[in-house]
Amino acid sequence: MIDEITQPYREDVQLLKKLGLKIFSAEHGKETFFGTVENEQYKIDCFVTCIPAHFYKFIILNKDENETTILKTGSGLFSEYWVVADKIGRDLIRIEKIT
Numbered sequence: 001m002i003d004e005i006t007q008p009y010r011e012d013v014q015l016l017k018k019l020g021l022k023i024f025s026a027e028h029g030k031e032t033f034f035g036t037v038e039n040e041q042y043k044i045d046c047f048v049t050c051i052p053a054h055f056y057k058f059i060i061l062n063k064d065e066n067e068t069t070i071l072k073t074g075s076g077l078f079s080e081y082w083v084v085a086d087k088i089g090r091d092l093i094r095i096e097k098i099t
Contacts, residue, residue, distance in 0.1 A: 005052040012078040019082075026050045031057065042089030046078075054078070058085040065091060 006026045008016055016023060021035035029051045037044045041064060047057040053075030060069045069088050073081045087093040 006050045009054065009077055015079045015082060021046060024048055028052070041091075042086075044085055044089055046085075048078075056081050058088075060085055060089045062089055062091055069095060071095075 006028055008023055013023060016034075019035075019037050021037065024032055024034035026032035026034075026048055029049065031047050031049045033045065033047050035046050037046070041062065043061040043063065045059040047059075049055045049057075054077075055075055056071075056073045056078060058071040058073075058081070060071060061067075062069070071081070071085055071088060084093065088095070
């Protein structure tokens with residue numbers, strides 16, 4: 001049985017395995033690295049913080065543009081946020097921040 005407080009939600013396990021990512025067991029409240037997804041277009045490092053909701057951080061390197069984007073999420077499913085990280089990595093979504 002998966003402890004959904006510090007481990008992936010059941011809905012995310014299949015995608016994590018498909019991407020070759022670890023089925024993490026995170027320390028409560030501590031950002032935890034759980035793997036890298038890399039292909040010809042991008043390299044994405046994946047992190048989770050469980051408090052007990054899951055918050056994700058993706059460090060996304062678009063290899064073609066040689067640009068790095070950091071995506072930090074609110075609470076939710078990895079599978080919901082992975083779609084966005086993947087599109088940023090493939091240069092289908094660009095984020096510009098003006099301060």
